[in-house]
Amino acid sequence: MTSEEIDPVIDPVVDPVGKVPMTKLRLAIVGAGPAGIYAADILLKAERNFDVSIDLFDHLPAPYGLVRYGVAPDHPRIKGIINALRDVLDRGDIRLFGNVHYGTDIVLDDLKKHYNAVIFATGAVRDADLNIPGIELQGSYGAAEFVSWFDGHPDFPRTWPLDAKEVAVVGNGNVALDVARILAKHADDLLTTEIPANVYEGLTASPVTDVHIFGRRGPTSVKFTPLELRELGELRDVDMIVYDEDFDYDDAARTAVSSNKQVFVMDKVLNQWRQRETGQASRRLHLHFFSKPIEIVDDGTGRVGAIRFERTAPDGEGGVIGTGEIRELPIQAVYRAVGYFGSPLPDIPFDKKRGVIPNREGQVLRKGDPSSGSVGAHEQMYGVYATGWIKRGPVGLIGHTKSDAMETVRHLINDLGNWWAPESPLEESVTAMLDERGIAYTNLDGWHNLDQHELALGEAEGRTRIKVVPRDEMVSVSRQE
Template identity: 90%
Template sequence: MTTLRLAIIGAGPAGIYAADILLKAERHFDVSIDLFDHLPAPYGLVRYGVAPDHPRIKGIINALRDVLDRGDIRLFGNVRYGTDITLDDLKRHYNAVIFATGAVRDADLKIPGIELEGSYGAAEFVSWFDGHPDFPRSWPLTAKEVAVIGNGNVALDVSRILAKHADDLLPTEIPDNVYQGLAESPVTDVHVFGRRGPTSVKFTPLELRELGELRDVDMIVYDEDFDYDDAARDAIATNKQVLVIDKVLNQWRKRETGQASRRLHLHFFAKPLEIVDDGTGRVGGIRWERTAPDGAGGVVGTGEIRELPIQAVYRAVGYFGSPLPGIPFDKKRGVIPNREGQVLRKADPSSGSSTWTEQMYGVYATGWIKRGPVGLIGHTKSDAMETVRHVINDSGNWWRPESPSEQSIVELLDSRGIAYTDLDGWHNLDQHELALGSAQGRVRVKVVPRDEMVNISRDEA
């Protein structure tokens, strides 16, 4: 029977789900899957993109662990695509590759002053507080008044971590350096800005409720933002999620405030226009335009300009994918161009055409690098199912590798001196982090430095 040797680049939910779905799918061939990730540990954004005080969301890791622990998928961590292994290497050793590299960069926000010192991308801040090994271990938490631009879940995660007292994060797996940094933060006010109204937000009721549970933090909302038009009222009447969000926000309007040491402000109908220079090249304020409902679910500018003093700003306006060597990339959307997961390239690159029409056989995509950074885990599974269906049906166009044996890729990595980690290595690191946590009465304490992660995984510590 034919065997499909498949490489998957990216060991987050998208990559692991794709592997699992293919192994369970009805097919006329055997499957041998190698999962690669540039990080020494698996699970991608579930480990490094979800706030540490989200244990319910991090429960997804349990399902992913069950898939990997079956033993029918090999894991190669600390292996960088484009550096440690190339597309030509994959073609020599595999029949096909699925890219599941996600979207980890911050999308741009094109307003004046966004480049000032004290202006940050939310994705970078999330990577810091989640202990990502490729980011600095310190963060400049010196601002008393902070702005967060965005009305999605990432904006609320960033706002919550900034406003929350560090001691209240100790029950989580927050790294020690992150706890120390947050404990020294002088923050008193966090202002969240969204250009639309309360019924048009992109965050979920769960995220919103968690804000209201913060100890010693007042939730500040403004009555002027709740003068709804017919479109907003219709959204409340027809969408259960919007109804719940509206109910939570209106409950906050009735709360007494003024006793807490910190405040988290939600500003709706506020379109950021400019980050104001304090005169020294640093963030000194934020200028925005008051918007108003347009009667059709959108907003229009009112011409009313407001300004607020701040000393730091975080843009949380979305994630963006990164290009991969040898693989087509749509610079406008931040994705690999594809048709239902089949990667596409331009038929004649020299023509200047911007149309992706020709299938790049043997190359597939799934997850955020396929469709952009939207949707939840359910979307990731359906993405993977769609992509895997094409992998199966395209068997006549798979690559024909020169050296497809499972041992050949191990020999290649060894010959290049790549200190890769495997599933047993992840178990070593996992148990080490759990032991660090147990010693402090906590669930887990993450190991942050990459070299330390690798040494523990490879039992070379």
């Protein structure tokens, strides 16, 4: 990112007291995933006439957010993203405070005391709801929770009930494919990755034979990417099952194939699978298109027993309509992968419908003061900004996160006249505060300690890395206690 891409023109201004020119921005960023790290990097490279000092906070002891804890471990390209993020942190011009919980360890008043502004980059880690009957039955899970389990997230149970032979995954995005692939893949084929030992043991004991992916639209309207789709077809001892009835395209679908390269590639892959011989593999992965789940059926004991779905049909305009034809398929577990949802933060406005912080291009908005006559209107919450999924919702790839951060940083710089005036802006005042509160925070050196420890664990077993999972162990290794 070049400074010309931001290029704000700002003259020095005085602080609210009107005595001292603003020569340094003390910025807190809450969230050390890609969104937060990119925002810090872009700000440091931006053209400006003041110094910048950035502290990055995260509730996890290790950085990188969903890149470390929200992506299937068998994606080697993720390593490239982590390397880029590591390069930013390792420059040494950003301080990292891990294992610090916003809302308990530090609150908004603490940030106002020590910083001029804060950017929230806390992402979206909860599963979005799927409002159909039976979704609450035992054996019904959120994809995000399952991903957190197999990625070794320290705040999730270390066991997972992998006891189903037939499993449904609802959704047609990349997360749905990740979940389906991990469920169908033989555990031994994951030993080249950094999965923890308990995940390997759990997947090894899984009795799964059939994984069914359900999407209400047709093959030309899916949300996953060609690379993700191809990876499914490369699974050892897993048959890919697609159904001819799903490939009776209408004009809109044919136009999509001929006009969109990505759709063309995915259509080609799916049609190649139609020609494959099946029946020899021990596991099967089924793709059901034009299939809208409408109910999870109780087996009579309060557990998942079947999925009931309605066949849909093209509406001639790229969408679908219900046909009234209802089908039922026996399953013993279901995973909803219909999107992620943000979580509210103490003292920060929150849009409960969209799962985001209300904002205007990254400037956080709150409801207007009724006494000022602005009932129902929104006003800027000065000093508070948002970027990433908590800003715009859980859509888009890493590239969108960069453009998000650039937009937010541009406003942050140009809002200089409305920054907070902190009582204790010195960098050492923050560490003193955390130490006084007895918070066992981790820093960049601590992450290097943990990183090297995990690599050594992997090397001892002929693997690249083995993640440390328990939070207390992560903190202990980081702090060399």
